[in-house]
Amino acid sequence: MKFQTYLIKYGEIGIKGKNRYLFEDALVRQVKFALKDVEGEFKVYKSQARVYVDCEGYYDCDEVTEALKRVFGIVGICPVVRVEDKGFEELKKDVVAYMDELYPDKNITFKVESRRAKKTYPKKSMEMNADLGEAILDAFPEIRVDVHDPDVLLRVEVRDDIYIYSETIPGPGGMPIGTNGKAMLLLSGGIDSPVAGYMIAKRGVGIEATYFHAPPYTSERAKQKVVDLAKLVSKYTGPIKLHVVNFTDIQLYIYEKCPHDELTIIMRRYMMRIAEHFAKQDDCLGLITGESIGQVASQTMHSLAATNDVCTLPVYRPLIGFDKQEIVDIAEKINTYETSILPYEDCCTIFVAKHPVTKPNIGVIRKSEERLSEKIDELFQQAIDSVETIIVK
Ligand code: ATP
């Protein structure tokens, strides 16, 4: 027996009321996207508060499951054996064969739960439960019924075909991408920012990204690493528009004009300003960073306030209360960790001071930035004009 259909269960949150169809349509879209590169033909459709994937031709069940496990909004994936309706006696045989194949050890309890989505089917669901249960009991002497807490809840659903299933594989939860606007992720080559993007995307938010590099101080390989990370995140989010900004001249200018212990903060403020420029240009409703309180000097409460000072869009920092190990655990789960720890230089690490301020005063920082007034507008414009935009998928 082979699973030919996947029944997809989604959460309750956000699906009630008149917007439910938006949620469902987005889910169907994201499921189709997730299956785009999986071998096989897939028909994805919604019906009666569920989404179904019918599989045709050659396909690998594990590959389909893996792809579905990356679609936000899915809480459960049920692999279904779909049989033609050839009469109730045939259905009994199919159900017995299903139990035999999926549960080789029969020292278990079970319960049958039938549902007639097709009301013309000659047997009522209560009757189906009893008769199918009996057929299973007759076939396997060791097996027992437990109607309250069965090991196996066997579901039989009569539609045009008959759907038999008993397993639910957990999905990632969250909301389908595209149900909650779009935000701009400041994506570096580190561990944190890909995780931050993943977490906001999980709530249904589409992701764009901005990466700052500093050639020739940072290499082409460092940039490629960020493209690779965006690609890994895009397995969950769909295609990501990545803005690659050449930050070298701004960094050098800050280095030349500003006190060195304030370099990182001032640099971070310019990153936020530039990312916000692209965010507004593309209708993003917020910025996302991988910052976490106290992780480094530029992420103390004072430093975060100083960085935040230049933003007019809300800045989402989903990792704000996480310890590094908690972030690493998620990075491993979403498969970005191995790429993140590749040892290429980051533009922030090149111009860092030995003793960066940990309690920057916003007034003092603003004052220091006045030293940049001669050329900074021009450099800012140049950085924006020379952006390289890559669609990563
Ligand atoms: P990460 O692991 O995400 O690189 P980090 O611990 O290295 O974070 P910082 O270097 O202080 O921390 O950066 C804080 C946040 O600023 C990052 O999570 C990211 O969102 C953003 N950021 C830092 N460097 C860059 C960069 N070169 N391009 C884009 N965003 C960046």
Ligand code: MG
């Ligand atoms: Mg970093």
